[in-house]
Amino acid sequence: MTKLIYAAIISAFINNLVLTRTFGTNSLIRDSRDYGSAIRLGVSILIITSLSSVITWPIGRYLLEKFNLSALETIVFLLIEAAVVWLLLALVRKISEKKYQQLSPLLTLTIANSAVLGIILNNVSVGYSFVRSTVFSIFGAIGFGITLILMAGIRERIRYNDVPQPFEGVPILLVTAALMAIAFYGFTGLI
Amino acid sequence: MKKRSIFLLTICIICAILITAGVLATRKKIIANEKKIYDNVFAETFPSAYRRSDASYSKFYLAEYLESYGLDTSDVIVDHVIYARNELSEVKGLIVYVKCYKKYGGIIYLAVGIQNNGTINNYTVLDISDAKGLDLLVKEDSFKDQFKEKSVPQFVLSAEPYSDADIVAVGGAEDASQAVVNGINASIYTLEFIDESMGGLLE
Amino acid sequence: MSEKKDNIFRRLYYGVLKENPTVVLCLGLCPTLAVTTSAKNGLAMGIFTSVVLILSNLFISLLRKLIPQTERILGFVVIIGTFTTLSQLFLQAYFPDINEALGIFIPLTAVNTVIYDRAEKYAVSHNAALSIFDGIGMGIGYTLIITILGAIREILAMGTVFGYRLIPAGYSISIAALAPGGFIILACIIAIANKINGGRRL
Numbered sequence: 001m002t003k004l005i006y007a008a009i010i011s012a013f014i015n016n017l018v019l020t021r022t023f024g025t026n027s028l029i030r031d032s033r034d035y036g037s038a039i040r041l042g043v044s045i046l047i048i049t050s051l052s053s054v055i056t057w058p059i060g061r062y063l064l065e066k067f068n069l070s071a072l073e074t075i076v077f078l079l080i081e082a083a084v085v086w087l088l089l090a091l092v093r094k095i096s097e098k099k100y101q102q103l104s105p106l107l108t109l110t111i112a113n114s115a116v117l118g119i120i121l122n123n124v125s126v127g128y129s130f131v132r133s134t135v136f137s138i139f140g141a142i143g144f145g146i147t148l149i150l151m152a153g154i155r156e157r158i159r160y161n162d163v164p165q166p167f168e169g170v171p172i173l174l175v176t177a178a179l180m181a182i183a184f185y186g187f188t189g190l191i
Numbered sequence: 192m193k194k195r196s197i198f199l200l201t202i203c204i205i206c207a208i209l210i211t212a213g214v215l216a217t218r219k220k221i222i223a224n225e226k227k228i229y230d231n232v233f234a235e236t237f238p239s240a241y242r243r244s245d246a247s248y249s250k251f252y253l254a255e256y257l258e259s260y261g262l263d264t265s266d267v268i269v270d271h272v273i274y275a276r277n278e279l280s281e282v283k284g285l286i287v288y289v290k291c292y293k294k295y296g297g298i299i300y301l302a303v304g305i306q307n308n309g310t311i312n313n314y315t316v317l318d319i320s321d322a323k324g325l326d327l328l329v330k331e332d333s334f335k336d337q338f339k340e341k342s343v344p345q346f347v348l349s350a351e352p353y354s355d356a357d358i359v360a361v362g363g364a365e366d367a368s369q370a371v372v373n374g375i376n377a378s379i380y381t382l383e384f385i386d387e388s389m390g391g392l393l394e
Numbered sequence: 395m396s397e398k399k400d401n402i403f404r405r406l407y408y409g410v411l412k413e414n415p416t417v418v419l420c421l422g423l424c425p426t427l428a429v430t431t432s433a434k435n436g437l438a439m440g441i442f443t444s445v446v447l448i449l450s451n452l453f454i455s456l457l458r459k460l461i462p463q464t465e466r467i468l469g470f471v472v473i474i475g476t477f478t479t480l481s482q483l484f485l486q487a488y489f490p491d492i493n494e495a496l497g498i499f500i501p502l503t504a505v506n507t508v509i510y511d512r513a514e515k516y517a518v519s520h521n522a523a524l525s526i527f528d529g530i531g532m533g534i535g536y537t538l539i540i541t542i543l544g545a546i547r548e549i550l551a552m553g554t555v556f557g558y559r560l561i562p563a564g565y566s567i568s569i570a571a572l573a574p575g576g577f578i579i580l581a582c583i584i585a586i587a588n589k590i591n592g593g594r595r596l
Binding site for chain 1: 210265
């Protein structure tokens with residue numbers, strides 16, 4: 001049990017999806033404008049990653065690797081992810097039409113999010129067990145959401161700061177991410 | 192609605208045909224590549240071996256033995272062991288295939304060549320997953336040379352090479368270095384285990 | 395931009411300089427930061443992504459009448475995934491050491507934002523010839539920047555560039571090869587490009 005707790009902390013903080021493995025930096029730059037969009041993206045990534053991971057692990061391990069077709073993992077997992085997003089959108093549409101209009105572009109774009117595909121491919125290709133994979137996926141996505149929210153908060157703080165003109169826009173966000181990454185290295189002392 | 196589905200289906204069928212063609216065209220070459228890596232392992236870890244044969248041992252007791260040294264299944268898993276034999280079919284050493292878990296995620300798959308008297312020949316890195324930054328430097332000779340031709344009870348990471356058993360880690364890839372050290376220690380303990388359990392088959 | 399002035403040379407110019415995908419449009423940062431730990435890896439990744447980009451631009455632009463508007467993301471996923479898989483198989487067969495060095499970022503080219511952005515903004519509305527050169531231009535621009543980034547990080551972290559030692563071993567800044575170093579060096583490169591470009595902001 002302690003091994004699983006360690007795995008959770010490791011995948012959320014120490015081996016952070018975006019700050020250590022640099023998987024989702026595009027989302028970090030574009031979607032952390034304010035708390036609302038950060039939380040929306042974080043929650044959608046959490047739901048989509050968890051569901052996709054649970055479905056893709058058995059298919060990857062027992063179907064594709066048995067027949068030596070691991071090169072097809074990419075496209076099969078992408079299609080499974082798209083199916084999960086489609087199901088999710090259908091569910092949201094049933095609940096509220098307005099929310100559907102609001103969330104549709106966001107959820108459709110997370111199909112092309114490298115954080116989700118990265119973590120589900122990683123779990124299958126490294127060969128972790130099912131429980132460990134699921135823990136890694138769920139807590140990796142939680143760590144990603146936490147990083148997005150932190151980034152949104154910092155952006156709010158530095159909005160009216162005096163940033164040198166060439167650094168305005170994306171570069172100062174990258175420097176912020178670098179400082180956050182260095183701070184996150186301190187988490188290695190937890191284990 | 193129907194038109195859209197038909198279009199999407201056409202695209203899917205075209206892509207499926209392309210992928211199938213690709214898989215069939217490259218299948219032979221990929222298998223040949225894997226065989227080359229497999230053969231290369233023997234050339235690198237135990238070049239003097241004339242014949243090789245699979246060792247049979249109890250995985251359960253080996254795992255227990257490794258645990259008594261502090262390496263449980265979340266650190267190291269010994270995959271399989273191969274005897275390296277000379278022309279007279281005597282066992283001259285082992286090639287140990289071991290999966291080492293890096294502390295913060297990822298696996299390094301090693302093949303370690305170790306002689307009867309406990310001297311490490313060399314090791315080959317078969318796979319590093321989740322490689323960040325400088326992890327791939329554990330494949331370099333500058334790191335491997337610290338292990339070659341040494342016969343110690345176990346290796347440890349330290350800042351300076353005070354003794355034969357001290358290994359200086361690759362700067363910026365400490366968890367990968369620790370994983371390799373764990374794997375090589377595991378192969379030393381595997382040699383001891385097979386020696387004991389086979390009742391002195393090796394010196 | 396007006397259709398009659400949009401020719402292949404303009405596409406190349408835009409791809410490499412004016413609308414460079416990494417430095418100006420800030421797309422596809424994910425593989426950029428991860429594989430540029432050495433110049434050779436950066437170059438290999440750039441060429442790989444360019445090939446997938448050109449092929450998928452060509453294919454999407456040829457099929458642009460067939461792809462339905464509302465489900466175009468699905469069409470892109472299938473086509474781009476196909477070409478990524480084909481290129482990945484090619485690498486596995488003929489260049490296995492590059493395949494191992496680039497690791498998991500080969501399959502992640504299937505979700506590279508550069509390819510999706512060019513597919514959505516350009517390939518679905520222009521003909522095949524222009525799309526191919528758009529791909530070539532963007533590909534050259536992308537490869538150029540990540541090779542430079544890889545070279546800088548390799549010099550700082552290991553002292554070599556493309557394998558040739560420039561700085562004696564032991565005088566290295568290891569953090570340049572890890573994530574924070576990558577973020578900062580990329581930020582400096584984008585800032586330099588912004589300065590040269592005369593204050594264009596994203």
